[in-house]
Amino acid sequence: MTGSQPSRRGRLPRAEREARRQEIVDAARAELVESGFDRLTMAAVARRAGASKETLYAWFGSREQLVAALIEDNADASAERVAALLEGAAAGDPHEVLTAYARGLLELLCGESSIALNRAAMTSPELAATLLAGGRHRVGPLVEAYLARASTAGELDVPDPAEWFRLLYGLVVQDTQIRVLLGERPPSPRERRRQADQAVERFLALSAGLG
Amino acid sequence: MTGSQPSRRGRLPRAEREARRQEIVDAARAELVESGFDRLTMAAVARRAGASKETLYAWFGSREQLVAALIEDNADASAERVAALLEGAAAGDPHEVLTAYARGLLELLCGESSIALNRAAMTSPELAATLLAGGRHRVGPLVEAYLARASTAGELDVPDPAEWFRLLYGLVVQDTQIRVLLGERPPSPRERRRQADQAVERFLALSAGLG
DNA sequence: TGACAACCGTAACGGACAGTACGCATATTG
DNA sequence: CAATATGCGTACTGTCCGTTACGGTTGTCA
Secondary structure, three states, rough: OOOOOOOOOOOOOOHHHHHHHHHHHHHHHHHHHHHHHHHOOHHHOOOOOOOOOHHHHHHHOOOHEEEHHHHHHHHHHHHHHHHHHHOOOOOHHHEEEEEEEEHHHHHHOOOOOOOHHHHHHHHHHHHHHHHHHHHHHHHHHHHHHHHHHHHHHHOOOOOOHHHHHHHHHHHHHHOHHHHHOOOOOOHHHHHHHHHHHHHHHHHHHHHOOOO | OOOOHHHHEEEEEEEHHHHHHHHHHHHHHHHHHHHHHOOEEEOHHHHHHHOOOOHHHHHOOOHHHHHHHHHHHHHHHHHHHHHHHHOOOOOOOHHHHHHHHHHHHHHHHHOOHHHHHHHOOOOOOOHHHHHHHHHHHHHHHHHHHHHHHHOOOOOOOOOOOHHHHHHHHHHHHOHHHHHHHHOOOOHHHHHHHHHHHHHHHHHHHHHHHHO
């Protein structure tokens, strides 16, 4: 899969460097998913990526920084998806927008990459800070801003966007995240959709029924 | 603190063996909280407990089994508290019972022991299984049974106890657990109480308002 | 085309630490 | 008071792995 038409030796053409970097990141992510952070070895990543350890250190600095790069890579992807959803559909029906967000959140948290990266982050304060900065602390405000907008537009009634974002999170995720982090099988896609949809129903019911 | 009036050498009196074991477990927990699982060394535990590494291996078998013993120790304590609360106060007002449970849950999850043990469990399938067996899979049914009892007694209206337990969990915990596991400062006791109480209000509102 | 730079493969260095072995000290047991 | 079973302290062994170093190769760039 990882394109190797040229013989991967010698200096890299400028145009390929970006793609090469992504190949290495992907290899590292695959190793992390398979082995977990504490069993992740630089040798295994190098072998899988068809790279040398020296290149890994030249590009990423250290084992921990390599994993930090993985985290940022993942965070960028998911934050952009959320931003596109919430900003693009600013005029959409909150019920639909929130449902789409809730489904995506549950999807994300049940993905093997998120699981592996969250586990890894818990073993190192630096990685944890990186994950929070790229995840929760970046996506949270987007959702809060959306809730605030929908609220002033009269489509919703949430007095405190920050608090209601946390409520939404709890309704959607429940104990799913901690359970999958502890190794339980994630709910099926069907189950996930049901869980997300029901969470939004409850969220809107609470929003409507109680100041 | 760790009682050392006798000079801790030679064969142990039978009566002291139990207490000695607890001392070692406590020392291990303290080390785990300070250093985390991957930096937890048997030498450090031995030093802190005033024991020898050989004794650690004789009593617990391996590093991983030592941590498993910690997990079981913690799980026993918390499961007994929940059982006492729910069985003892079977006739109490559900509002009060659930509030007490919710406060205790949040308290537990924010405690440094729980945080350290949950982090540790995520690095090893065996430890994770131990934690789930002693925690979630032991306490969950207790709460579900309580909800079922309260429901048949007409004090509550929860058609599916298992699902409503998960809902309660989500309302109480929200994103608190994942954030403290990632190193954020836990909410203050005041904040925790407010969060727990509000969760119960919402739980009861949903229970009353929606089949 | 001729430096030069970056990359791969392999090997070597060094530290950390789980687990084991051993000698001495102390309590139990008879 | 022997004889024995533990338990402490220390030193040792083996292994794993992050990190660095080196030689050979292939592409870029002037």
